[in-house]
Amino acid sequence: MTAAAMAVAPVNEQVLAKFVYAEARLLDEARFDEWLDLFAEDGVYWMPLVPGQTDARLHTSLMHEDKLLLRIRVERLAGARTYSQQPPSRCHHLLQQPDVVEMSPDSGRYQVRTAFHYVETRQDAQTLLAGWATHELVSTPDGLRIAMKRVDLVNSDAAFGNICLFP
Secondary structure, three states: OOHHHHHHOOOOHHHHHHHHHHHHHHHHOOOHHHHHOOEEEEEEEEEEOOOOOOOOOOOOEEEEEEHHHHHHHHHHHHOOOOHHHOOOOEEEEEEOOOEEEEEEOOOOEEEEEEEEEEEEEEOOEEEEEEEEEEEEEEEEOOEEEEEEEEEEEOOOOOOOOOOOOOO
16 A cells, blocks of 8 residues: 555554555565655654663663664665675565554554564575564654554564664
8 A cells, every 4th residue: 555545545443554564565675765754754663672661762772763864774775885785685574463552543643563573584694583563653644654663572682683674
């Protein structure tokens, strides 16, 4: 579903689920610029280090990136001199049915939680991650946008190698 189609569709559970699936597909197809467009201007991607972590600013996180940092990461992924991405990493998201946690049409805010398995691969190395993604979405004139995507890994406090893409 395109962002324009989501702009005119009334927001219901099916629209929210389609948004989450479409976001994962953009990542799986390495369409990172289009994925980045799904974020609100003040949107944040957060991957806590500790299970149950409630504050990204007072505690260390695996990732805590605003749209500017996400844009820099996306540009780096496409860079000709990014040798760590030659050949490029690839990923696959396997999602359970998204669960709508909150629907507040009057305020234009929605929260969706989705269990996932994520595989990231580059050459012979493969990483499997599992956890839950919580999307905090906002309605805008351009459609739904991500205010925050929180990714809670089952083993977030484990030692990780590089996570190059976006679980």
